[in-house]
Amino acid sequence: MHEMSIVSGILDIAENEARSAGARVINSVEIEVGGLAGVEIPSLEFCFEVARRGTLAAGAELIIHEIPGRGHCPDCDREVAVEYFMAVCPECGQALLEILQGRELRVRSINVD
Amino acid sequence: MCDTCGCNQPPEAVTFRKPGEAGHHHDHNHHHHDHPHDQGASRTLQVETDILQQNNLLAQRNRGWFEAKGILALNLVSSPGSGKTTVLERTITALKDGMDVSVIEGDQQTLNDADRIAATGAPVIQVNTGKGCHLDAQMIRRACDKLAPADGSCLMIENVGNLVCPAMFDLGEAAKVVIISVTEGDDKPLKYPTMFAAADLCMINKIDLLPYVDFDVDKCEQAARAVNPRLEFFRISATTGEGLEQWYDWLKNRLGSSRTGS
Numbered sequence: 001m002h003e004m005s006i007v008s009g010i011l012d013i014a015e016n017e018a019r020s021a022g023a024r025v026i027n028s029v030e031i032e033v034g035g036l037a038g039v040e041i042p043s044l045e046f047c048f049e050v051a052r053r054g055t056l057a058a059g060a061e062l063i064i065h066e067i068p069g070r071g072h073c074p075d076c077d078r079e080v081a082v083e084y085f086m087a088v089c090p091e092c093g094q095a096l097l098e099i100l101q102g103r104e105l106r107v108r109s110i111n112v113d
Numbered sequence: 114m115c116d117t118c119g120c121n122q123p124p125e126a127v128t129f130r131k132p133g134e135a136g137h138h139h140d141h142n143h144h145h146h147d148h149p150h151d152q153g154a155s156r157t158l159q160v161e162t163d164i165l166q167q168n169n170l171l172a173q174r175n176r177g178w179f180e181a182k183g184i185l186a187l188n189l190v191s192s193p194g195s196g197k198t199t200v201l202e203r204t205i206t207a208l209k210d211g212m213d214v215s216v217i218e219g220d221q222q223t224l225n226d227a228d229r230i231a232a233t234g235a236p237v238i239q240v241n242t243g244k245g246c247h248l249d250a251q252m253i254r255r256a257c258d259k260l261a262p263a264d265g266s267c268l269m270i271e272n273v274g275n276l277v278c279p280a281m282f283d284l285g286e287a288a289k290v291v292i293i294s295v296t297e298g299d300d301k302p303l304k305y306p307t308m309f310a311a312a313d314l315c316m317i318n319k320i321d322l323l324p325y326v327d328f329d330v331d332k333c334e335q336a337a338r339a340v341n342p343r344l345e346f347f348r349i350s351a352t353t354g355e356g357l358e359q360w361y362d363w364l365k366n367r368l369g370s371s372r373t374g375s
Binding site: 002005006009010012013014017018021023027031038039084105106107108109110111112113 | 154155156157158159160161162163164165166167168245246247249277278280281282306307
C-alpha cells in the first residue's frame, strides 16, 4: 500500500506550494502518473480521499494524467508502446528497450484560492 | 504522517530498537493545518515536482554518506518467508573473520529478526514500520545514526517482506538484492516486474527443496531476464549452504570496490 506514501508526498508538495504562495485553500491537484510507475490509480484515489482530510486540500479534486509507457529500440530504431516492464523489443525481438516515458510520478500544478 | 512517507500513521508509529532495548518515542514536528473560510480569486500554480523527490534526496544523501565511509549498503528485498534472515545469519557467521557486517531489520512488528541477527554477534537495529509496508530513506538515516556502522563495513538492510512497495523507495543502497524461494511461483518475476527490474542480483533460495516442489529454475531466471537482462543469479540454499560461496565472493568484490571508491 505504498500509494498512501505517494499521496502523503503529493499533499506535502501541494501544501508547501500553496503556503509559499499565500494561498489558503487548494481546489485541485493535477498529477502525472506513468504507466510504468508502479502505482495503482484506484488505490491512489482512495488514499487521496482519506489523507486529504485536515489539510489545505481537504476539499480538493485530484486530477490524474496517465502517461503511457513508451520505449525506443536502439537496434531497429523504432519507438514502441511499453505496457509493462520488458526488455525485448516487440518489433525486432532483439534489443534492450530504452524507456522514454512512463515512469513519471509528478505533481504538475495546483489550483488554489 | 511519518517523516517522508506517511502511510497515514503518526511518526511515533515507526520505532527503532536494538535487541534488549525497550521501545520509546521520539519527538517530531507535527504539521499544522490552517482552516480558512474566506475565499479569494482562484489561480493555478505550476509545480512540476517529483512526488518521490523528498525520499530521493534523502536517499542520495545516504548514498554519499555510505560512499564517504566506504560502506557497502545492500537492500535485501523479497516476499515474506523467502529466507532473507536465514541468508543473513549464515552469511554473517561464514564471513565473520574477514568482514564487518551490521544489519538494519525492517518489519511491521516484533524484534524477532533482530534477535536472530544479534545471536550471530553482528550489530543490528530493528525498524518497526507499524502499518508501513516499506523502509524509506529517512528511516535508514535514523537507523544509521543509532547503529553507527563502521567505515569499510557491509550494511545489510533487510526490507519489509513485500515485492511491491520497497521497489519504489530508494534507500541510498549500492545494490538491491532480490531473494525468491523455490516454494514460490517461478513466474513471480513476471507478476512483480518492478522489483526484478530494479534489482542487481537475484538469489534463488531453498534449492534443497527442488525435488519436492514444482518450480522450474531456468524458467524463473528466463522470466526475470525478460524484465531485467542485467540481472545476475545465484542458486542457493541458506539451509544446506549450497551455492553460497558465489554470494560470498560477490560480497567481497563489491565491498572491495566500496572501500576503494571504484
